[in-house]
Structures are given as structure tokens and as C-alpha cells.
Amino acid sequence: MNDQIRITPIRVVDQNGEMLGVIPTQEALRIAGESGLDVVEVAPNERPPVCRIMDYGKFKYEQKKKLAKNTKQHQTQLKEIRLRPKTGDHDIDFKVKQARTFLKQKDKVKINIMFKGRENAHHERGREILLSIIASLDDVAKVEAPPRMEGGRNMSAVVSPR
Template structure:
């Protein structure tokens, strides 16, 4: 992006500080108008014939561009994917810890891929693995939906969970625990 003296063409289509077109003017005249207003002549469309230049505050212009870029990044949906592995015989406490992690990830808007891994002789427990997968989906339905029914792929039962829209998400598994008061006597 060229500004002020770096604009090397003879004539430019100038746009004034108020946004009104000034028409095709010599570059020197457009630069003089910009300097009388204490602003810069900025080439915004170099490929046009003649090039389009605006009279504006260049620092403010860069700030506005950066601000617009930040805003657009803020509204982009992040597509992070988290993966959690379970086993058919995962203990109840470990199961709840992993469920809380899954709920946290989903509440933050991340997709979660859950794998129930079947090792060795656990392949005989495919029905139990599918039942556990349905239980996981049921326990997380307040924060996510399953993309498809759980299915056995190789030695794993795969479940892909997508978070619900922000307004419909709620927390059930992650309850804030009350703080314990210190017990004991002071002597």
C-alpha cells in the first residue's frame, strides 16, 4: 500500500476526507489537499485506471483494518477436536472424570471424539461397549449431539459429539464444589 510521495502516477481518482469523490486530479494536487487537512494520501485501489486514492489518517486507517480483522477472527468458529479414550471396564470414578472433561470441552465449543477401545479378549464385549457409548451420549445430551450412532470400527467404538448452540448448552456434571471450612481448634 503506497502513501503520500510513494504514489508515482500522474493522475489519481481522489476521495476526500469526508468520503466525497473529488474526481480525477493530478497526484501533486491530491497530495497538497491531504497536507492542508493534515492527513495522508493513501492508494486504496492501485489496479484501477486511474488508481483510487483516499485522503485519510493513515495510522487510524491501519488501526481500523486491524480492528476489523480481530472482529472477524472473533466471530470465526473454532474447529478444535478433542479426543478421549475409554475402555469397557473403565472404573466409575475415572469414567466421571472423563465425562467432566468431555463436558468442559463441549461447553467451550470444541468437538469431541470419544473412543471406546477394545483390547484383546474385550472384543467379545462389543455389546457392552456399544451400551457404554449410548450411556455417554445420554449423559452429554444437555451439551452436545452425536453426529451419528456409535459404531464399531476395527477395535474401537467411535462417537463424534458436536456441541449444541450456546443458548442450549448447560452444565450438569461440572458442579462447583463448596469450599470446606478449616476444622480444628486453635490453642
């Protein structure tokens, strides 16, 4: 770019993409300097080399941005959905819908049933809720960790996207 171009003459393309023709390197540098831009070699192996008048800093920035966009990947997260054994059917349906959106975004979902007080006597009700949720998510998720008790108060299962 600019003073690093040693060969003269060069074929020049201006910032609008129009061909200026084969001109001496100093002339191309003068034209680029008047418009506050740089002369950048785009095809060094051609004879004469092809150079373009452009804003080199902006060009490098756009290349870096394009590269970052292509390499950006989704970081998988573990989302949690909390329920109780007494949770109503409509509320469970709403939570299942929420879990579905998490799974479509490629996140794992931990379904957690919390037991308090007398609810501890009804672990089977919590297991039924967990199994019904897993069954309804079967088309978009696979079970990573089956339902099990964690501590004395929580029962949980983990599902991940298919």
C-alpha cells in the first residue's frame, strides 16, 4: 500500500470502481492523496500490478467485522425452569412452551420441581409432572439426565436439543 508499492507503472481503479488505466505510481499516489485515500495493491502478481484507491483503515475494519460475523458461534447455556407439585396445567403448558424456545435456541434446559413442607410426601406427583414435560418435549429434545432427587427438596431432569 502507498509507498510500499515499488513497481511503476501500475493499473489503477478508483474508489468508485472506475478504471483509471495504467499510470505511474507517483501519479496514483498524488490522486489518492488529494482525496485523502490510500493506494492498495489488490493483484500484485499481474503485469502491471492492479491497485485500488480506497480507505485502507475502513477496508481492514470491514474485513475484521466480516470475519468476526462468520466465526461467531452460540455459547450453549443451561436454562432452568422451576415448578412445584401443585402447579396448574396451564402454567405447566406455559413453561413447556418456554422450554421449547430455549431448546430452539440450542440451549439445554433443566426442569426443576421444588418441594416444600407437606409436598415432600408427594414425590411421585413431581415425577409425573417431570415425565409428562419430557414426553411433550420429545420431538425437540433428548433426555440428558433422567429425573432424580437432588438434596431432599428438589427433583430435576436435564434435556438438550436434538
